Amino acid sequence: MTTPPPEELAIGSGDDVVRVRQLVRTAAGHAGMSLVDQTKLITAASELARNTFVYGGGGAVRVEHVVNARGRAGVRIAFSDRGPGIPDVDQALTEGWTSGGGLGLGLSGARRLVDEFELETEVGKGTTVTVTKWTR
Amino acid sequence: MSGEDGGQGRIGELLRDHRESVLDRWVALVVAGLRGRLTEGELRGELTELYGLIERAAGGDGTASGELHAALADISRSRARQGFSPSETAISVFTLKQAVYEQIENAGDPATYTAFIAFSQSVDDLGLVTFETYAAAREQVIADQAEQLLELSTPVVKLWDGILGVPLVGTLDSARTQVVMEALLEMLVDTGSEYAVIDITGVPAVDTEVAQHLLKTVMAARLMGTECVISGIRPQIAQTIVTLGIEFGDIVTKATLADALAYALDHSGVAVDAKAGA
Secondary structure, rough: OOOOOOOEEEEOOOHHHHHHHHHHHHHHHHOOOOOOHHHHHHHHHHHHHHHHHHHOOOEEEEEEEEEEOOOEEEEEEEEEEOOOOOOHHHHHHOOOOOOOOOOEEEEEEHHHHOEEEEEEEEEOEEEEEEEEEEEO | OOHHHHHHHHHHHHHHHHHHHHHHHHHHHHHHHOOOOOHHHHHHHHHHHHHHHHHHOOOHHHHHHHOOOOHHHHHHHHHHEEEEEEHHHHHHHHHHHHHHHHHHHHOOOOOHHHHHHHHHHHHHHHHHHHHHHHHHHHHHHHHHHHHHHHHOOOOOEEEEEEEEEEEEEOOOOHHHHHHHHHHHHHHHHOOOOOOEEEEEOOOOOOOHHHHHHHHHHHHHHOOOOOEEEEEEOHHHHHHHHHHHOOOOOOOOOOOOOOHHHHHHHOOOOOOOOOOHOO
């Protein structure tokens, strides 16, 4: 099976969030994920893309197909911005806490929707969130 | 004289002296490029006007170049609206170069070639003007359509006396939610409905923003004394909502629109006869 090349997309407006969802939908379908897993990954991507746009002031997303050591296919998505960064990561991952006007479930919820979640952030430099979901 | 004022003057002269043959050739080239989507008569009218303006601009008439830009903008706008491709639009301008070049070749005066280079550059500039206007016009068309779609896709329908239905299809962003909420609340006032069924079967993904918008709409309706039922929650959406940690609290949710309607009918005291239904 040929794996499609990684795709990148800039996130600079609310419409781009919709484009990210479509990109992830295609990638998840290609990786052979079930409808539930597809929806989970798309929703997580939607949350993170909106965070990148709203809190990070815009950035970019990279969607790539990956295969783990046991030959299982998956999709890895990296969201990066050069925004203000997250001063307190633990607080940001707390349910119901929001620095904006949201429900405060986006970041913590996205973490539960995927298999691997990695958050790198530096105050004043920006934030990169990388998530991976494996097909079952 | 003609040797000294060089550049544009020489071309201006050529455009004036060989008006008929250059214009004919230009019209023929454009007609060929558009493959009969516009008649020769229509094109000749447009191009004759442009030709006159280009001729005056090449002769150094300042006001003509302003008029020329406006005329070109008009033409590219109408091309964009009629669905012509960018190259079909630009061809109307760029083929003039070929028409003029062929004329110079026939005359065989080498000095005119130098002038042609400058002329060619100004035609390129005009080409860019058509391109920009074309793109702007297309953007406008898209923006108009997006707005129409926004209104089209958010109807509020009456399902029964006192029961409204709001079928949502597509992405639910802040702008859409605002339209939905306004339409729903207005309809509530008009009909005095006690129940509203918000159906999200057509919403592909429910994330926290969508959920928040839904909750706000439900709260607003509740303040007006209407109970909202959210229906059309598919299995994958249900699992995702639970994993995300979104709580719909005491809001009634149903899997299908039929279930939601049955619930609303039941609570408004309408008995559905089982014999008639099933």
